[in-house]
Amino acid sequence: GAVVSQHPSWVICKSGTSVKIECRSLDFQATTMFWYRQFPKQSLMLMATSNEGSKATYEQGVEKDKFLINHASLTLSTLTVTSAHPEDSSFYICSASVTVDYEQYFGPGTRLTVT
Amino acid sequence: QKEVEQDPGPLSVPEGAIVSLNCTYSNSAFQYFMWYRQYSRKGPELLMYTYSSGNKEDGRFTAQVDKSSKYISLFIRDSQPSDSATYLCATVEGSQGNLIFGKGTKLSVKP
Numbered sequence: 001g002a003v004v005s006q007h008p009s010w011v012i013c014k015s016g017t018s019v020k021i022e023c024r025s026l027d028f029q030a031t032t033m034f035w036y037r038q039f040p041k042q043s044l045m046l047m048a049t050s051n052e053g054s055k056a057t058y059e060q061g062v063e064k065d066k067f068l069i070n071h072a073s074l075t076l077s078t079l080t081v082t083s084a085h086p087e088d089s090s091f092y093i094c095s096a097s098v099t100v101d102y103e104q105y106f107g108p109g110t111r112l113t114v115t
Numbered sequence: 116q117k118e119v120e121q122d123p124g125p126l127s128v129p130e131g132a133i134v135s136l137n138c139t140y141s142n143s144a145f146q147y148f149m150w151y152r153q154y155s156r157k158g159p160e161l162l163m164y165t166y167s168s169g170n171k172e173d174g175r176f177t178a179q180v181d182k183s184s185k186y187i188s189l190f191i192r193d194s195q196p197s198d199s200a201t202y203l204c205a206t207v208e209g210s211q212g213n214l215i216f217g218k219g220t221k222l223s224v225k226p
Binding site: 004006032034042043044046049051057091093095097102103104105106107108109111 | 147149151156157158159160161164203207211212213214216217218219
């Protein structure tokens with residue numbers, strides 16, 4: 001149980017275009033979903049937290065107009081990187097939790113390369 | 116001082132060794148502690164989850180929390196080459212369950 005999927009697993013896009021990444025909890029309903037970014041050989045950096053039907057809460061320094069998060073249902077959240085630039089190239093990972101016990105289950109990650 | 120400190124290693128051990136991974140944290144209010152394992156280019160996988168002080172065992176893995184010294188540990192017995200990965204400690208902050216991660220320790224188990 002507690003499986004989280006992400007799609008796509010790897011995407012290459014041109015500078016200036018937008019990319020959407022999907023995160024789904026497959027066998028449970030997630031009250032909260034989280035989006036992280038990870039650079040090579042570094043730990044995970046929390047970008048934003050979202051609850052179903054509510055606006056996402058962004059961490060300090062994360063541009064909400066650039067990283068659009070939609071938490072449409074208890075099993076689906078999307079992250080759209082708008083007007084992507086090469087410095088947005090990174091590993092994006094989502095996680096989902098049932099808040100009552102704080103356990104977070106992570107997706108396999110999406111590698112974004114902006115050329 | 117960062118809220119969760121973890122030695123990034125790398126740590127290299129022979130197969131069969133007992134591995135000890137450690138983290139310290141600064142905020143005595145933290146109550147929930149996790150250990151995640153992350154293979155290269157994959158998402159983290161939850162290994163152990165503990166609340167407050169004490170030990171928790173699951174197979175070859177034992178998680179230990181000492182709240183008096185703000186110290187958390189993960190022990191791996193009879194380590195295997197498949198245990199080679201980065202191990203991240205984490206604690207929970209805030210009502211939404213935001214995780215604060217350590218930097219991660221890269222472990223290599225040599226056959």
